Amino acid sequence: MVKDMLPAGNVEVIEAKDGVEGLDLIHKEHPxxxxxxxxxxxxxxxxxxxxxxxxxxxxxxxxxxxxGRKEEVTEKLPEPFQFFAFVEKPFEKKQLVGAIKEAMQKAAQKKKAVPAPAGAPPAAAPAAAAAPAAGDRASSAEIQALKKQMAQMQGEINLLKKQLGQVVTLIKQKLK
Known part of the structure:
Protein backbone atom coordinates (compact mmCIF):
# COMPACT_ATOMS: atom_id res chain seq x y z
CA MET A 1 0.00 0.00 0.00
CA VAL A 2 2.80 2.41 0.93
CA LYS A 3 4.65 1.58 -2.29
CA ASP A 4 1.62 2.68 -4.32
CA MET A 5 1.50 6.00 -2.43
CA LEU A 6 5.06 6.98 -3.33
CA PRO A 7 5.44 9.79 -5.87
CA ALA A 8 6.00 8.60 -9.43
CA GLY A 9 9.55 8.89 -10.65
CA ASN A 10 12.92 7.25 -10.59
CA VAL A 11 12.36 5.29 -7.37
CA GLU A 12 13.40 1.73 -6.71
CA VAL A 13 11.59 0.14 -3.78
CA ILE A 14 13.11 -2.80 -1.95
CA GLU A 15 10.64 -4.59 0.31
CA ALA A 16 11.21 -6.94 3.21
CA LYS A 17 8.69 -9.24 4.86
CA ASP A 18 10.20 -8.95 8.37
CA GLY A 19 12.83 -7.12 10.40
CA VAL A 20 15.57 -9.70 9.84
CA GLU A 21 15.21 -9.56 6.06
CA GLY A 22 14.90 -5.77 6.17
CA LEU A 23 18.13 -5.35 8.13
CA ASP A 24 19.94 -7.73 5.77
CA LEU A 25 18.72 -5.74 2.76
CA ILE A 26 19.75 -2.45 4.39
CA HIS A 27 23.27 -3.81 4.96
CA LYS A 28 23.51 -5.04 1.35
CA GLU A 29 21.82 -2.18 -0.50
CA HIS A 30 22.58 0.93 1.61
CA PRO A 31 19.31 2.63 0.55
CA GLY A 68 -0.47 2.42 14.03
CA ARG A 69 0.36 2.64 17.74
CA LYS A 70 2.29 5.81 18.43
CA GLU A 71 2.28 5.13 22.17
CA GLU A 72 4.44 2.02 21.62
CA VAL A 73 6.97 4.15 19.77
CA THR A 74 6.99 6.94 22.37
CA GLU A 75 7.53 4.40 25.16
CA LYS A 76 10.91 3.60 23.66
CA LEU A 77 11.74 6.82 21.83
CA PRO A 78 10.45 9.97 23.53
CA GLU A 79 9.24 12.90 21.47
CA PRO A 80 10.27 15.12 19.86
CA PHE A 81 11.80 12.70 17.39
CA GLN A 82 15.10 14.36 16.64
CA PHE A 83 16.71 12.22 13.95
CA PHE A 84 13.84 10.50 12.14
CA ALA A 85 10.37 11.26 10.88
CA PHE A 86 7.31 9.53 12.30
CA VAL A 87 4.00 8.97 10.57
CA GLU A 88 1.05 7.34 12.29
CA LYS A 89 -0.93 4.73 10.35
CA PRO A 90 -3.24 4.98 8.59
CA PHE A 91 -1.91 7.93 6.61
CA GLU A 92 -2.56 9.70 3.35
CA LYS A 93 -0.15 10.26 0.47
CA LYS A 94 0.40 13.88 1.53
CA GLN A 95 1.45 12.78 5.03
CA LEU A 96 3.78 10.15 3.58
CA VAL A 97 5.48 12.65 1.27
CA GLY A 98 5.80 15.12 4.16
CA ALA A 99 7.37 12.44 6.38
CA ILE A 100 9.86 11.50 3.66
CA LYS A 101 10.93 15.15 3.30
CA GLU A 102 11.18 15.47 7.08
CA ALA A 103 13.32 12.31 7.28
CA MET A 104 15.72 13.73 4.68
CA GLN A 105 16.00 17.04 6.55
CA LYS A 106 16.54 15.37 9.92
CA ALA A 107 19.22 13.07 8.51
CA ALA A 108 21.06 16.10 7.13
CA GLN A 109 20.80 17.81 10.53
CA LYS A 110 22.07 14.68 12.27
CA LYS A 111 25.16 14.61 10.05
CA LYS A 112 25.92 18.17 11.11
CA ALA A 113 25.03 17.80 14.80
CA VAL A 114 26.42 14.41 15.78
CA PRO A 115 30.12 13.66 15.45
CA ALA A 116 30.94 10.59 13.40
CA PRO A 117 30.97 7.48 15.61
CA ALA A 118 34.30 5.76 16.25
CA GLY A 119 35.25 3.71 13.21
CA ALA A 120 33.31 5.92 10.81
CA PRO A 121 35.21 7.32 7.86
CA PRO A 122 36.26 10.91 8.55
CA ALA A 123 34.44 13.67 6.76
CA ALA A 124 36.29 15.35 3.92
CA ALA A 125 38.31 18.24 5.29
CA PRO A 126 39.36 21.32 3.36
CA ALA A 127 42.94 21.24 2.11
CA ALA A 128 43.94 24.10 4.42
CA ALA A 129 42.89 22.08 7.45
CA ALA A 130 44.85 19.01 6.37
CA ALA A 131 48.13 20.33 7.79
CA PRO A 132 47.46 22.38 10.93
CA ALA A 133 50.05 24.79 12.23
CA ALA A 134 52.12 23.64 15.23
CA GLY A 135 49.97 25.63 17.67
CA ASP A 136 46.77 24.14 16.24
CA ARG A 137 47.85 20.50 16.62
CA ALA A 138 47.06 20.30 20.33
CA SER A 139 43.67 21.92 19.78
CA SER A 140 42.90 19.54 16.94
CA ALA A 141 43.88 16.52 19.06
CA GLU A 142 41.77 17.82 21.93
CA ILE A 143 38.81 18.31 19.62
CA GLN A 144 39.16 14.78 18.27
CA ALA A 145 39.37 13.38 21.81
CA LEU A 146 36.25 15.33 22.78
CA LYS A 147 34.39 14.10 19.70
CA LYS A 148 35.31 10.53 20.55
CA GLN A 149 34.16 11.04 24.13
CA MET A 150 30.88 12.59 22.93
CA ALA A 151 30.23 9.62 20.62
CA GLN A 152 30.84 7.24 23.52
CA MET A 153 28.55 9.25 25.79
CA GLN A 154 25.84 9.28 23.11
CA GLY A 155 26.02 5.49 23.00
CA GLU A 156 25.65 5.37 26.77
CA ILE A 157 22.70 7.79 26.61
CA ASN A 158 21.01 5.62 23.99
CA LEU A 159 21.48 2.56 26.20
CA LEU A 160 20.04 4.41 29.21
CA LYS A 161 17.04 5.52 27.13
CA LYS A 162 16.45 1.92 26.13
CA GLN A 163 16.68 0.73 29.72
CA LEU A 164 14.36 3.51 30.90
CA GLY A 165 11.84 2.55 28.21
CA GLN A 166 11.97 -1.05 29.38
CA VAL A 167 11.42 0.00 33.01
CA VAL A 168 8.45 2.18 32.02
CA THR A 169 6.97 -0.69 29.99
CA LEU A 170 7.40 -3.06 32.93
CA ILE A 171 5.76 -0.60 35.32
CA LYS A 172 2.84 -0.08 32.94
CA GLN A 173 2.39 -3.85 32.65
CA LYS A 174 2.42 -4.22 36.44
CA LEU A 175 -0.17 -1.45 36.83
CA LYS A 176 -2.61 -3.18 34.46
Missing amino acids: NLIMLDFLLPKKSGWDVYQELQKDPQLCYIPLMLMS
Whole structure:
Protein backbone atom coordinates (compact mmCIF):
# COMPACT_ATOMS: atom_id res chain seq x y z
CA MET A 1 0.00 0.00 0.00
CA VAL A 2 2.80 2.41 0.93
CA LYS A 3 4.65 1.58 -2.29
CA ASP A 4 1.62 2.68 -4.32
CA MET A 5 1.50 6.00 -2.43
CA LEU A 6 5.06 6.98 -3.33
CA PRO A 7 5.44 9.79 -5.87
CA ALA A 8 6.00 8.60 -9.43
CA GLY A 9 9.55 8.89 -10.65
CA ASN A 10 12.92 7.25 -10.59
CA VAL A 11 12.36 5.29 -7.37
CA GLU A 12 13.40 1.73 -6.71
CA VAL A 13 11.59 0.14 -3.78
CA ILE A 14 13.11 -2.80 -1.95
CA GLU A 15 10.64 -4.59 0.31
CA ALA A 16 11.21 -6.94 3.21
CA LYS A 17 8.69 -9.24 4.86
CA ASP A 18 10.20 -8.95 8.37
CA GLY A 19 12.83 -7.12 10.40
CA VAL A 20 15.57 -9.70 9.84
CA GLU A 21 15.21 -9.56 6.06
CA GLY A 22 14.90 -5.77 6.17
CA LEU A 23 18.13 -5.35 8.13
CA ASP A 24 19.94 -7.73 5.77
CA LEU A 25 18.72 -5.74 2.76
CA ILE A 26 19.75 -2.45 4.39
CA HIS A 27 23.27 -3.81 4.96
CA LYS A 28 23.51 -5.04 1.35
CA GLU A 29 21.82 -2.18 -0.50
CA HIS A 30 22.58 0.93 1.61
CA PRO A 31 19.31 2.63 0.55
CA ASN A 32 18.76 6.38 0.28
CA LEU A 33 15.75 6.18 2.63
CA ILE A 34 14.50 3.61 5.12
CA MET A 35 10.76 3.33 5.76
CA LEU A 36 10.52 1.22 8.89
CA ASP A 37 7.38 -0.19 10.47
CA PHE A 38 7.71 -0.38 14.25
CA LEU A 39 5.83 -3.67 14.54
CA LEU A 40 7.52 -6.36 12.46
CA PRO A 41 7.80 -10.15 12.73
CA LYS A 42 11.07 -11.91 13.65
CA LYS A 43 12.88 -8.66 14.57
CA SER A 44 10.90 -5.63 15.67
CA GLY A 45 11.26 -2.20 14.15
CA TRP A 46 12.66 -1.10 17.53
CA ASP A 47 15.45 -3.71 17.28
CA VAL A 48 16.17 -2.74 13.67
CA TYR A 49 16.28 0.95 14.68
CA GLN A 50 18.77 0.23 17.48
CA GLU A 51 21.05 -1.73 15.15
CA LEU A 52 20.93 1.06 12.56
CA GLN A 53 21.94 3.64 15.18
CA LYS A 54 24.95 1.57 16.25
CA ASP A 55 26.27 1.20 12.70
CA PRO A 56 28.40 4.16 11.55
CA GLN A 57 27.68 3.28 7.91
CA LEU A 58 23.89 3.19 8.35
CA CYS A 59 23.01 5.61 11.15
CA TYR A 60 22.87 8.62 8.82
CA ILE A 61 20.46 7.12 6.27
CA PRO A 62 17.20 9.11 6.35
CA LEU A 63 14.65 7.15 8.38
CA MET A 64 10.88 7.31 8.41
CA LEU A 65 9.29 5.29 11.19
CA MET A 66 5.64 4.32 10.95
CA SER A 67 3.21 2.66 13.32
CA GLY A 68 -0.47 2.42 14.03
CA ARG A 69 0.36 2.64 17.74
CA LYS A 70 2.29 5.81 18.43
CA GLU A 71 2.28 5.13 22.17
CA GLU A 72 4.44 2.02 21.62
CA VAL A 73 6.97 4.15 19.77
CA THR A 74 6.99 6.94 22.37
CA GLU A 75 7.53 4.40 25.16
CA LYS A 76 10.91 3.60 23.66
CA LEU A 77 11.74 6.82 21.83
CA PRO A 78 10.45 9.97 23.53
CA GLU A 79 9.24 12.90 21.47
CA PRO A 80 10.27 15.12 19.86
CA PHE A 81 11.80 12.70 17.39
CA GLN A 82 15.10 14.36 16.64
CA PHE A 83 16.71 12.22 13.95
CA PHE A 84 13.84 10.50 12.14
CA ALA A 85 10.37 11.26 10.88
CA PHE A 86 7.31 9.53 12.30
CA VAL A 87 4.00 8.97 10.57
CA GLU A 88 1.05 7.34 12.29
CA LYS A 89 -0.93 4.73 10.35
CA PRO A 90 -3.24 4.98 8.59
CA PHE A 91 -1.91 7.93 6.61
CA GLU A 92 -2.56 9.70 3.35
CA LYS A 93 -0.15 10.26 0.47
CA LYS A 94 0.40 13.88 1.53
CA GLN A 95 1.45 12.78 5.03
CA LEU A 96 3.78 10.15 3.58
CA VAL A 97 5.48 12.65 1.27
CA GLY A 98 5.80 15.12 4.16
CA ALA A 99 7.37 12.44 6.38
CA ILE A 100 9.86 11.50 3.66
CA LYS A 101 10.93 15.15 3.30
CA GLU A 102 11.18 15.47 7.08
CA ALA A 103 13.32 12.31 7.28
CA MET A 104 15.72 13.73 4.68
CA GLN A 105 16.00 17.04 6.55
CA LYS A 106 16.54 15.37 9.92
CA ALA A 107 19.22 13.07 8.51
CA ALA A 108 21.06 16.10 7.13
CA GLN A 109 20.80 17.81 10.53
CA LYS A 110 22.07 14.68 12.27
CA LYS A 111 25.16 14.61 10.05
CA LYS A 112 25.92 18.17 11.11
CA ALA A 113 25.03 17.80 14.80
CA VAL A 114 26.42 14.41 15.78
CA PRO A 115 30.12 13.66 15.45
CA ALA A 116 30.94 10.59 13.40
CA PRO A 117 30.97 7.48 15.61
CA ALA A 118 34.30 5.76 16.25
CA GLY A 119 35.25 3.71 13.21
CA ALA A 120 33.31 5.92 10.81
CA PRO A 121 35.21 7.32 7.86
CA PRO A 122 36.26 10.91 8.55
CA ALA A 123 34.44 13.67 6.76
CA ALA A 124 36.29 15.35 3.92
CA ALA A 125 38.31 18.24 5.29
CA PRO A 126 39.36 21.32 3.36
CA ALA A 127 42.94 21.24 2.11
CA ALA A 128 43.94 24.10 4.42
CA ALA A 129 42.89 22.08 7.45
CA ALA A 130 44.85 19.01 6.37
CA ALA A 131 48.13 20.33 7.79
CA PRO A 132 47.46 22.38 10.93
CA ALA A 133 50.05 24.79 12.23
CA ALA A 134 52.12 23.64 15.23
CA GLY A 135 49.97 25.63 17.67
CA ASP A 136 46.77 24.14 16.24
CA ARG A 137 47.85 20.50 16.62
CA ALA A 138 47.06 20.30 20.33
CA SER A 139 43.67 21.92 19.78
CA SER A 140 42.90 19.54 16.94
CA ALA A 141 43.88 16.52 19.06
CA GLU A 142 41.77 17.82 21.93
CA ILE A 143 38.81 18.31 19.62
CA GLN A 144 39.16 14.78 18.27
CA ALA A 145 39.37 13.38 21.81
CA LEU A 146 36.25 15.33 22.78
CA LYS A 147 34.39 14.10 19.70
CA LYS A 148 35.31 10.53 20.55
CA GLN A 149 34.16 11.04 24.13
CA MET A 150 30.88 12.59 22.93
CA ALA A 151 30.23 9.62 20.62
CA GLN A 152 30.84 7.24 23.52
CA MET A 153 28.55 9.25 25.79
CA GLN A 154 25.84 9.28 23.11
CA GLY A 155 26.02 5.49 23.00
CA GLU A 156 25.65 5.37 26.77
CA ILE A 157 22.70 7.79 26.61
CA ASN A 158 21.01 5.62 23.99
CA LEU A 159 21.48 2.56 26.20
CA LEU A 160 20.04 4.41 29.21
CA LYS A 161 17.04 5.52 27.13
CA LYS A 162 16.45 1.92 26.13
CA GLN A 163 16.68 0.73 29.72
CA LEU A 164 14.36 3.51 30.90
CA GLY A 165 11.84 2.55 28.21
CA GLN A 166 11.97 -1.05 29.38
CA VAL A 167 11.42 0.00 33.01
CA VAL A 168 8.45 2.18 32.02
CA THR A 169 6.97 -0.69 29.99
CA LEU A 170 7.40 -3.06 32.93
CA ILE A 171 5.76 -0.60 35.32
CA LYS A 172 2.84 -0.08 32.94
CA GLN A 173 2.39 -3.85 32.65
CA LYS A 174 2.42 -4.22 36.44
CA LEU A 175 -0.17 -1.45 36.83
CA LYS A 176 -2.61 -3.18 34.46
